[in-house]
Amino acid sequence: MLGTKLYGPGDVRCEEVAEPKILKPTDAIIKLSASCICGSDLWPFRGANEVTEPLAMGHEYCGVVVDVGSAVKTVKPGQFVVGSFCLSDNTCPHCKFGFQSSCEQREFMTGAQAPFARIPLADGTLVATAELPSDDLIPSLLAVSDVLGTGWYAADAAGVQGGGTAVVVGDGAVGLMGVLSAKQMGASRIIAMSRHKSRQDLALEFGATDIISERGDEGVALIKELTNGVGADSVLECVGTQESMSQAVNCARPGGKIGFVGVPHGVTFDGQNLFFQQKSLLGGPAPVRRYLPYLMDLVLDRTINPGKVFDLEIPLADVAEGYRAMDERRAIKTLLRV
Amino acid sequence: MLGTKLYGPGDVRCEEVAEPKILKPTDAIIKLSASCICGSDLWPFRGANEVTEPLAMGHEYCGVVVDVGSAVKTVKPGQFVVGSFCLSDNTCPHCKFGFQSSCEQREFMTGAQAPFARIPLADGTLVATAELPSDDLIPSLLAVSDVLGTGWYAADAAGVQGGGTAVVVGDGAVGLMGVLSAKQMGASRIIAMSRHKSRQDLALEFGATDIISERGDEGVALIKELTNGVGADSVLECVGTQESMSQAVNCARPGGKIGFVGVPHGVTFDGQNLFFQQKSLLGGPAPVRRYLPYLMDLVLDRTINPGKVFDLEIPLADVAEGYRAMDERRAIKTLLRV
Numbered sequence: 001m002l003g004t005k006l007y008g009p010g011d012v013r014c015e016e017v018a019e020p021k022i023l024k025p026t027d028a029i030i031k032l033s034a035s036c037i038c039g040s041d042l043w044p045f046r047g048a049n050e051v052t053e054p055l056a057m058g059h060e061y062c063g064v065v066v067d068v069g070s071a072v073k074t075v076k077p078g079q080f081v082v083g084s085f086c087l088s089d090n091t092c093p094h095c096k097f098g099f100q101s102s103c104e105q106r107e108f109m110t111g112a113q114a115p116f117a118r119i120p121l122a123d124g125t126l127v128a129t130a131e132l133p134s135d136d137l138i139p140s141l142l143a144v145s146d147v148l149g150t151g152w153y154a155a156d157a158a159g160v161q162g163g164g165t166a167v168v169v170g171d172g173a174v175g176l177m178g179v180l181s182a183k184q185m186g187a188s189r190i191i192a193m194s195r196h197k198s199r200q201d202l203a204l205e206f207g208a209t210d211i212i213s214e215r216g217d218e219g220v221a222l223i224k225e226l227t228n229g230v231g232a233d234s235v236l237e238c239v240g241t242q243e244s245m246s247q248a249v250n251c252a253r254p255g256g257k258i259g260f261v262g263v264p265h266g267v268t269f270d271g272q273n274l275f276f277q278q279k280s281l282l283g284g285p286a287p288v289r290r291y292l293p294y295l296m297d298l299v300l301d302r303t304i305n306p307g308k309v310f311d312l313e314i315p316l317a318d319v320a321e322g323y324r325a326m327d328e329r330r331a332i333k334t335l336l337r338v
Numbered sequence: 339m340l341g342t343k344l345y346g347p348g349d350v351r352c353e354e355v356a357e358p359k360i361l362k363p364t365d366a367i368i369k370l371s372a373s374c375i376c377g378s379d380l381w382p383f384r385g386a387n388e389v390t391e392p393l394a395m396g397h398e399y400c401g402v403v404v405d406v407g408s409a410v411k412t413v414k415p416g417q418f419v420v421g422s423f424c425l426s427d428n429t430c431p432h433c434k435f436g437f438q439s440s441c442e443q444r445e446f447m448t449g450a451q452a453p454f455a456r457i458p459l460a461d462g463t464l465v466a467t468a469e470l471p472s473d474d475l476i477p478s479l480l481a482v483s484d485v486l487g488t489g490w491y492a493a494d495a496a497g498v499q500g501g502g503t504a505v506v507v508g509d510g511a512v513g514l515m516g517v518l519s520a521k522q523m524g525a526s527r528i529i530a531m532s533r534h535k536s537r538q539d540l541a542l543e544f545g546a547t548d549i550i551s552e553r554g555d556e557g558v559a560l561i562k563e564l565t566n567g568v569g570a571d572s573v574l575e576c577v578g579t580q581e582s583m584s585q586a587v588n589c590a591r592p593g594g595k596i597g598f599v600g601v602p603h604g605v606t607f608d609g610q611n612l613f614f615q616q617k618s619l620l621g622g623p624a625p626v627r628r629y630l631p632y633l634m635d636l637v638l639d640r641t642i643n644p645g646k647v648f649d650l651e652i653p654l655a656d657v658a659e660g661y662r663a664m665d666e667r668r669a670i671k672t673l674l675r676v
Contacts, residue, residue, distance in 0.1 A: 269609065271607065274619065
């Protein structure tokens, strides 16, 4: 079959790879209904992480089970499933505490930019639907696997509540999903920090009430102005740079919460600054498994339509163009037909 | 009257100072029932903060109102009051949000190691009792003003809940109050990290279930052992050094919360480490005003006895000896008879 491998900065290839097989009794094999490219795939594509051997790319997935290992009990061939990009047993103390992304057996999904994929820890990771979903729901169900689940976690970690004010730093796909999540959680004011027209439009469609295109101190000053000098109750940091993190911290009110989901690259916090500013922090790889059943239901009953975040759809064979389009910000998020 | 001034590292003096007067219509003057020395007073005493002019020391206080400014409405001469070390108007958005220690008009109390003190923002800062409390309750009511309020905030920020596991890093007076607070909030396991017998004993008396005298990696390993490899739900950081903060972060379970109240000196956090560890952080000067009525009631009905944290009681004139005793760890906390 075709599969996607990253050989080095800027060098991603679609090439013949072996079809996945059951390796452990807890594995499942799925036939993907669609795949996609994640903003975090751009870190190694841009050379921010060292690539020492070709990487099997892709960690977002949904599809139909075609085979299961002998120990798998909760899913079976023929079922449609969605799973998290973090593979987890869903039984360890961390999973039971709702932090499946710190599961004692945690693995990160790989190799999902392909027609078939092996899902380790299938029982703990996959959630099946009652019946096969209609085709038009596939993009949204795929989004639940990571980009929506991560935006949702950002909003949850930032303590978004009904009637509250939320600021979203970052207008990438995760930031836009953060806007959708904050809206769904009832925030009455959602301020998206974005300087790109197409992303601003999508943010407004997902529920943003205000757009701020300024960054840094100027952006913070405008947030303060919009909140009567107070600052935001909740800030969703969806980038991962020092600049975006400082902006996020400075936008929050004292006692406000920052949920950060952009993988930090070169970010540090000064203890005394955090202390006197009284800002609350929680971040990490999103425990998507915690939210999967709820978010899948929101998609299946058509309450939300996160699939709109895909603004480019191409065949898997053209995956390299998908990376380039996102890298050059010509696309927000690329869906791959497999 | 006598008052306490810090002239430089190690140089604290009790000397004649002017009696405080009403300076603003929102001020009150109180006659202190007792005063005390705070662990944070040791930072400048030890030379950790620069002292450019003599500092009027003392920020913990309770006593009887003797005079009020023309705008003061909620307290009157003759009433017994307790106030926070953070002076606040209790009406601004930050106060209403429960973060009075970030009040738009915030000032830090000074000059309370003396028989009389001026309390700015009296209406927002002071809470009066229904009647004059009995003398034996004075140490505990004085403790509410800062040391207990701060330990309580640490436990609250660390999300201590009924049945949870709490670790307290630091066996100073605030750490010991953190133990008492975690106990009061219903933690079923409270692990105090302490290597001093007298403090271990007091921790056990306040509700600690386990004592760990090891520090650093060794201490963290023991916490993991006591929690079946999981880590603690809540960690109270009550020191403020890089070493103690790292210990606190590493003791918490993924998704666990660290409440930090030791003023950070030279502390930094690595963003990627916090991200992958999934630890939640909230610290700052405690919003004691939020807790004052509740904690005063717990003292007045004799549910708690935080005054036990004072293990040295001396006349105000001997204040320098009180600083030395705490600096040399001969005393946990010094009560000053004024």
